[in-house]
Amino acid sequence: MTTTTHTAIGVLIGTAVGNPILGFGLGFISHYLVDIIPHGDMHMRDSNNLVNKKNERQSHVFVIIDVALGITLLNILGTVLSDDVTRSTVYAASIFGSVLPDAMVGVNDLVKSKLGRLHTRFHFHFHDLLCRKHGDSKLRYSLAAQAIFIVGVVYFLS
Numbered sequence: 001m002t003t004t005t006h007t008a009i010g011v012l013i014g015t016a017v018g019n020p021i022l023g024f025g026l027g028f029i030s031h032y033l034v035d036i037i038p039h040g041d042m043h044m045r046d047s048n049n050l051v052n053k054k055n056e057r058q059s060h061v062f063v064i065i066d067v068a069l070g071i072t073l074l075n076i077l078g079t080v081l082s083d084d085v086t087r088s089t090v091y092a093a094s095i096f097g098s099v100l101p102d103a104m105v106g107v108n109d110l111v112k113s114k115l116g117r118l119h120t121r122f123h124f125h126f127h128d129l130l131c132r133k134h135g136d137s138k139l140r141y142s143l144a145a146q147a148i149f150i151v152g153v154v155y156f157l158s
């Protein structure tokens with residue numbers, strides 16, 4: 001899923017649990033479970049789960065836009081929620097837990113380590129679980145569905 005979607009899920013978890021440690025843990029676990037849903041980004045990685053050199057530029061642009069949208073989402077939610085998401089420990093911990101697995105994969109792309117490779121393999125075990133059996137979805141449909149979900153989260157929380 002996109003970082004923006006994981007951020008929205010982190011906000012939902014933070015709202016539901018109201019505790020930073022629980023929010024972080026549930027956010028972290030939610031990442032792997034939500035990633036199981038095929039979301040059209042398998043072509044961005046190679047068989048070693050590294051950024052696919054053929055789509056490297058597209059992948060980097062995708063991540064930059066995604067992170068910018070995630071920050072924009074936080075700013076929007078910061079204005080509509082009574083407990084400002086940009087200043088709340090609960091939301092920060094829940095969102096951090098929700099996006100951390102992808103950040104760890106990104107760090108492993110840059111700084112290779114045995115632990116990083118182990119986590120990357122673990123992450124993509126879940127990420128590709130359904131895609132390996134049934135194929136990936138179209139990226140544009142996945143992004144449309146995620147956009148609808150994010151708008152729904154903003155509407156639900158405001």
Ligand SMILES: [Zn+2]
Binds near residue numbers: 001031035101102123
């Ligand atoms: Zn992920």
